[in-house]
Every structure is written in structure tokens, then in C-alpha cells.
Amino acid sequence: MHTRNAKLPDAQHIHTLIKNYSHDGTLLPRSLPELYENVRDFVVVEDEGKIIGCGALHMYGPHLTEVRSIAVSPAYKGKGAGRILIDALLAQAEEHDVKCVCLFTRIPDFFALFGFRAATREDMPDKIYKDCVNCPRLHACDEVAMVRGELPKMAVLGASNIQLPIIDVKMIEKQMYKKSVASG
Numbered sequence: 063m064h065t066r067n068a069k070l071p072d073a074q075h076i077h078t079l080i081k082n083y084s085h086d087g088t089l090l091p092r093s094l095p096e097l098y099e100n101v102r103d104f105v106v107v108e109d110e111g112k113i114i115g116c117g118a119l120h121m122y123g124p125h126l127t128e129v130r131s132i133a134v135s136p137a138y139k140g141k142g143a144g145r146i147l148i149d150a151l152l153a154q155a156e157e158h159d160v161k162c163v164c165l166f167t168r169i170p171d172f173f174a175l176f177g178f179r180a181a182t183r184e185d186m187p188d189k190i191y192k193d194c195v196n197c198p199r200l201h202a203c204d205e206v207a208m209v210r211g212e213l214p215k216m217a218v219l220g221a222s223n224i225q226l227p228i229i230d231v232k233m234i235e236k237q238m239y240k241k242s243v244a245s246g
């Protein structure tokens with residue numbers, strides 16, 4: 063059993079794996095087109111050439127990444143696939159120097175094994191604006207927010223009272239205009 067980065071042809075298997083757990087709300091459903099678009103976020107677990115598990119690491123920025131869509135095929139649960147999957151995703155987060163890894167779950171005890179601790183949704187405005195605002199359970203969420211690492215001090219999505227990095231778009235446009243005039 064080993065992990066590897068997912069490739070485009072794996073999207074169909076990932077779709078099937080996630081579907082096992084999305085009908086009852088355990089996992090957010092992911093459509094096939096969305097999986098094709100985001101397949102590079104995914105790691106898969108292979109056993110004798112068969113894909114038996116998947117999980118994704120979604121990047122918000124250097125301040126935050128999210129572990130998503132963790133699924134091990136029902137027939138392979140309890141054989142260590144979940145552990146090597148989370149270890150692989152955390153190793154990727156480290157490679158990318160991301161300060162905080164977050165996730166939302168109903169099985170916090172599983173993720174506590176990997177050093178995650180409970181937090182609040184409000185600690186991660188990016189997650190709220192990416193998913194929660196579109197979720198029918200926005201005001202009745204029964205998932206535990208968890209983090210590993212430093213809580214984010216900034217956000218990049220949506221309205222937030224957390225200070226955003228200031229990007230002077232006008233100044234960038236002016237510089238681009240000057241360059242294009244200079245180059246004729």
C-alpha cells in the first residue's frame with residue numbers, strides 16, 4: 063500500500079470513492095468536472111494497483127491550507143490507508159511551508175491522532191467564504207473545525223474584519239502602462 067499524487071485519469075475513481083460517503087453528508091459531494099479541475103490537489107492510496115483511498119489539500123495561501131475529501135474504500139477501512147493518506151497530505155503542506163492546516167470533521171478523534179486541535183470556524187474566514195456560505199447547514203453546522211499549526215492572521219476570500227494584505231492595483235496598472243508605452 064502506498065500513496066502518490068493523483069493524475070487526471072484517477073478523477074473517476076476519486077469521484078466513486080467520495081460518493082460512498084456524500085449521500086449521508088459525511089463528505090461534501092464533488093462533481094466529476096470539479097474533480098478534473100482540482101485533481102492536482104489530490105493524493106490517492108494504491109493497493110496492488112487499485113485506488114482504495116483519496117484525500118485533497120486545498121491551498122488558500124501561505125497562511126492556510128485545508129485537508130478535504132478524505133475517503134477510504136469501505137472494504138479497506140482499518141488497514142492503515144487513512145493514516146498514510148493524512149501523513150502524505152501533511153508532508154505536502156510542510157513542503158509548501160503553509161503555516162496552518164485546517165479541516166472540518168465529525169470524527170475529531172481520528173484527526174487528533176495527527177496533531178489537529180479544535181478551533182472555531184471564525185478562525186478561518188477563507189473556509190467560510192469558500193464553502194460554508196453556500197452550505198444548507200451554515201447555521202446548524204455539526205462539524206468540528208480543527209487546525210494544526212498557527213491560526214491564520216489573514217484571509218484572502220470574502221468580506222472579513224481580519225486585515226487583508228494590501229495590493230495597490232492602480233499602482234500595478236500604472237506600472238504596466240508605463241512599461242507598455244516605453245516598449246512602444
Ligand SMILES: CC(C)(COP(=O)(O)OP(=O)(O)OC[C@H]1O[C@@H](n2cnc3c(N)ncnc32)[C@H](O)[C@@H]1OP(=O)(O)O)[C@@H](O)C(=O)NCCC(=O)NCCS
Nearest residue numbers: 083132133134139140141142143144145166167169171172
Ligand atoms: C476516517 C477514515 C479515512 C479512516 O481511514 P482508515 O484507513 O480506516 O484508518 P486507519 O486504518 O489508517 O487508522 C489509523 C488510526 O485511526 C484510527 N481511526 C480510524 N477511524 C477512526 C474514527 N472514525 N475515529 C477515530 N479514530 C479512528 C484507527 O483506530 C487507527 O488508530 P491507531 O493507528 O492508533 O491504531 C475512513 O474510515 C473513512 O474513509 N471514513 C469515511 C469518510 C470520512 O469520515 N472522512 C473524513 C471526513 S472529515
